[in-house]
Amino acid sequence: MAARGLHTVTIAFPDPALHELHSDDFEQVSSDISFEYDKRDSIRTLSTNTVSPGDDVSGLLYVPTLPPDAITQCKEALAIHVPDNATTRNNLPEERYELIALAPWLSPTCTLALLDAVTDDPIRAFLFYIPNDSTVQPPPMNDPSWMLGENGRWKSRYRFPVYALPGMTGSILMDQLDLYSGNVSQVPYGPQLASTFGSDSYVRLFTIVDTGDRSNLPSLWIFLLIVLGILIFVVGMTSLAMHLLQRRRRTLLRRRIANGQVDLETLGVKALTVPRELLDQMPVYTYRADQRASTQLPRDPEQTPGNNLLMAGTIHSDPPISSPTHPTLAPITTHHSVAYSQDTCSICLEEFQPGTDSVRELRCKHIYHPECVDQALLEISSLCPICKVSALPLGYCPEVITNAMVRRERTIRTMRERVAAEAAQDQRAGRGHVHRRVSPLLPEGLRAMLAHERAVVQSSPMPGDVELGAVSGQAIPPAGTVPRQQSSDGCPPDQTLSRRERGRQRVLAMLGIQREAEEEAIRRQEEERPTWRRVAGRIFPALA
Amino acid sequence: MANRKRIVKELSDVTRSPPPGTRVQLLDESDVHIWEVLMDGPPESVYVGGHFKIKVTLPTDYPFKPPLLSFTTKIYHPNVSNDDKGSMCLGMLRSDEWKPANRISAAIEMARNLLIAPNADDAVEVSIADQFKNDRAEFEKIAKDWTKRYAGKA
Numbered sequence: 001m002a003a004r005g006l007h008t009v010t011i012a013f014p015d016p017a018l019h020e021l022h023s024d025d026f027e028q029v030s031s032d033i034s035f036e037y038d039k040r041d042s043i044r045t046l047s048t049n050t051v052s053p054g055d056d057v058s059g060l061l062y063v064p065t066l067p068p069d070a071i072t073q074c075k076e077a078l079a080i081h082v083p084d085n086a087t088t089r090n091n092l093p094e095e096r097y098e099l100i101a102l103a104p105w106l107s108p109t110c111t112l113a114l115l116d117a118v119t120d121d122p123i124r125a126f127l128f129y130i131p132n133d134s135t136v137q138p139p140p141m142n143d144p145s146w147m148l149g150e151n152g153r154w155k156s157r158y159r160f161p162v163y164a165l166p167g168m169t170g171s172i173l174m175d176q177l178d179l180y181s182g183n184v185s186q187v188p189y190g191p192q193l194a195s196t197f198g199s200d201s202y203v204r205l206f207t208i209v210d211t212g213d214r215s216n217l218p219s220l221w222i223f224l225l226i227v228l229g230i231l232i233f234v235v236g237m238t239s240l241a242m243h244l245l246q247r248r249r250r251t252l253l254r255r256r257i258a259n260g261q262v263d264l265e266t267l268g269v270k271a272l273t274v275p276r277e278l279l280d281q282m283p284v285y286t287y288r289a290d291q292r293a294s295t296q297l298p299r300d301p302e303q304t305p306g307n308n309l310l311m312a313g314t315i316h317s318d319p320p321i322s323s324p325t326h327p328t329l330a331p332i333t334t335h336h337s338v339a340y341s342q343d344t345c346s347i348c349l350e351e352f353q354p355g356t357d358s359v360r361e362l363r364c365k366h367i368y369h370p371e372c373v374d375q376a377l378l379e380i381s382s383l384c385p386i387c388k389v390s391a392l393p394l395g396y397c398p399e400v401i402t403n404a405m406v407r408r409e410r411t412i413r414t415m416r417e418r419v420a421a422e423a424a425q426d427q428r429a430g431r432g433h434v435h436r437r438v439s440p441l442l443p444e445g446l447r448a449m450l451a452h453e454r455a456v457v458q459s460s461p462m463p464g465d466v467e468l469g470a471v472s473g474q475a476i477p478p479a480g481t482v483p484r485q486q487s488s489d490g491c492p493p494d495q496t497l498s499r500r501e502r503g504r505q506r507v508l509a510m511l512g513i514q515r516e517a518e519e520e521a522i523r524r525q526e527e528e529r530p531t532w533r534r535v536a537g538r539i540f541p542a543l544a
Numbered sequence: 545m546a547n548r549k550r551i552v553k554e555l556s557d558v559t560r561s562p563p564p565g566t567r568v569q570l571l572d573e574s575d576v577h578i579w580e581v582l583m584d585g586p587p588e589s590v591y592v593g594g595h596f597k598i599k600v601t602l603p604t605d606y607p608f609k610p611p612l613l614s615f616t617t618k619i620y621h622p623n624v625s626n627d628d629k630g631s632m633c634l635g636m637l638r639s640d641e642w643k644p645a646n647r648i649s650a651a652i653e654m655a656r657n658l659l660i661a662p663n664a665d666d667a668v669e670v671s672i673a674d675q676f677k678n679d680r681a682e683f684e685k686i687a688k689d690w691t692k693r694y695a696g697k698a
Contacts (some may be wrong), residue, residue: 346645347607348550374610385608385644 002045003163006127007212008061010034010180010196012203014096026206027197033189035176043209044135044164046128046146047155053212056160057125059098059204062087063177064117067111074110078103083178087204089121091181096122096324100207102173104131105164108148115158125209126162129170138164163209163223180205187282198310209534239539246541250401255399262409272398274377274391282391283361284370287352346386347372364389403541547606553578554648563653577602579651585695590662590687591619594695597657602650610642611651618694620687622667623658623677632658634666 008030063086066217081104186195256262359367364384384390558568565584579600585591596617603609625631627672667673675683
């Protein structure tokens with residue numbers, strides 16, 4: 001880097017040859033009784049070899065000596081500008097102290113000879129000056145005067161930096177070198193210095209080249225690092241908070257599912273299937289025409305002579321699995337009169353053959369051939385094909401509750417609350433505002449669903465009576481349960497549903513109209529999402 | 545293969561007693577999953593005189609998933625998409641409303657009823673639906689024109 005200034009002081013140090021002491025005994029002589037010279041600016045850097053800003057470039061100032069075999073003209077030229085007693089290598093201790101060379105800029109040949117002459121010295125920098133009385137900055141480094149006849153290639157040849165001083169500065173330093181070359185007693189204020197530092201000490205000039213401020217750039221880096229650190233911290237804390245929030249919501253949702261307050265599949269939050277072990281626990285029995293005779297337990301072996309399917313089911317379900325997330329079905333001890341009122345399997349459209357056909361009964365009391373319904377429950381959906389009530393036990397919770405499920409459930413719940421509130425409002429207002437505006441903030445899909453739902457709510461006989469999940473604070477059966485009173489009469493369940501229940505199911509059906517398409521769209525979106533968005537979603541779950 | 549058994553049963557039922565004005569056959573005798581329905585334009589509709597071909601595709605998990613109805617004959621109707629698919633998807637044909645207890649013949653009948661009374665509130669072709677609601681004469685003119693042009697031949 002370019003030198004910004006030059007500071008030359010007088011130092012005193014004991015003769016290492018006499019004291020076996022080392023360079024850390026250097027002591028600066030007070031400027032009152034010695035030479036001190038400071039030159040800011042007007043220093044020209046000719047080559048910066050190996051020196052970076054902030055590097056310490058300093059050393060004892062001296063004048064190199066041309067070797068004895070050097071060209072006479074050069075020796076003569078040098079002698080013109082260098083005083084006889086100027087400090088040379090001979091006036092310095094043998095010790096290899098770091099040095100800074102000072103010489104006039106002579107003819108190319110002589111200058112190169114000077115540069116060559118110092119290569120063996122422990123030199124830190126070479127100061128040149130054009131011998132004149134100029135006080136202005138020497139010409140720039142690519143000026144022809146610095147080329148030395150070989151297009152400036154010399155600059156890369158020497159491992160030390162080379163600086164050019166104004167002629168006046170060079171002369172001043174040269175004159176001072178003349179003064180500070182001999183014994184302590186011979187330099188200015190010699191006796192005084194001798195009494196302070198001892199008469200056998202060296203008193204010499206010491207030059208420090210100011211190579212610029214090292215701390216400038218590093219401080220910028222530190223600043224950037226701090227900013228980066230704060231940023232990472234903030235991001236980390238936000239991410240942590242979001243993760244904690246999402247986890248809390250997942251736990252809450254899991255609890256509400258376990259309590260039977262939420263049914264993910266009926267809500268259209270997530271398509272569930274029935275795990276094999278739960279399917280095996282669902283009752284299978286032989287279809288009977290005689291209603292009163294059918295009070296057996298589903299797994300009573302006597303009632304299932306030679307039925308392979310049932311046998312298989314019995315074997316699989318033994319022992320019954322019970323865990324918090326997989327509550328076992330309550331033993332079926334009720335009679336199957338409701339189930340037996342269905343005489344056709346809605347899947348294969350065949351009539352049940354009394355005494356021979358085995359049937360699978362779902363929680364909603366709908367019955368099907370096991371061979372018809374099992375595969376569908378295992379692979380397609382846990383909902384009863386007829387009434388769309390979940391066949392899973394109440395409170396069944398899938399292993400994994402994802403953030404997406406949480407989000408969806410929340411959206412649907414908020415939406416229902418709003419619809420219910422608006423419906424109630426509309427009803428109070430005498431249905432005067434059927435075409436209320438849907439909030440423009442809602443996404444398109446939700447708005448459509450909302451509109452559907454409202455339409456259903458308003459067209460049902462008693463809109464206020466339609467059950468809308470959490471809105472009505474009364475003890476209402478949670479989504480997915482079937483009112484119990486229907487099992488006493490002889491009609492299929494879907495025809496005996498209370499008006500309320502039917503209304504609710506219509507709402508659900510409407511709400512789920514585009515469920516599959518949406519799920520597909522979400523899945524596709526998920527796949528097409530660029531990596532950075534996926535990563536962002538990982539870090540900030542709320543953004544996903 | 546409860547699935548195949550049921551389809552064959554439904555096919556035999558519907559062939560024996562098809563909905564009025566329709567004829568049902570397999571597009572390819574070896575594949576029971578693709579039916580071809582030939583439907584005459586109902587006399588009380590603007591499509592009278594037309595002969596429409598409807599392709600009924602049964603998904604592999606039929607009857608748990610609804611059949612897909614598509615008009616292979618071009619038709620000017622708010623509930624039939626005006627593209628090369630000619631698909632019709634509303635009411636019980638939506639997968640959420642479809643129940644396995646529904647029969648294909650019911651779906652065909654629904655399609656026929658839609659020819660008589662289009663459902664403009666649940667349309668796939670919004671512009672046709674608008675025209676149906678606001679400019680019935682123009683709608684009928686175009687529908688008749690299309691019927692003559694695309695569904696003329698038996």
